[in-house]
Amino acid sequence: AIDPNFEQNRDVVEQHDGHDVWGPVDEPEELGIHGTHVAVDFDICIADGACVEDCPVDVFEWVDTPDHPESEIKADPANESQCIDCMLCVDVCPVDAIDVDPG
Ligand code: SF4
Ligand code: F3S
């Protein structure tokens, strides 16, 4: 599962589409955590898609991650500022790849 304390345990190593990426990043095998308020651990995501389908405000967009061992697309929190803290994505992700910090 995603580390709920990733902000203490990781460093921001790059920006992607307006949000932080928390390392380590070593492409294509190691992609880090994308986003901060809505954080997706790309190294855990298996592209199940429940978060993309269920988010009521369309926070997530698919991004291509060719040659990543878990999946070749990931749910990117491209619109994390739109999040309404419903926690649905956290509940539906089968591999607990998402952390949302309300408030
Ligand atoms: Fe979307 Fe709700 Fe998840 Fe926020 S907590 S990203 S609104 S599903
Ligand atoms: Fe990935 Fe979980 Fe969404 S596996 S696509 S973060 S439901």
Ligand code: ZN
């Ligand atoms: Zn991203």
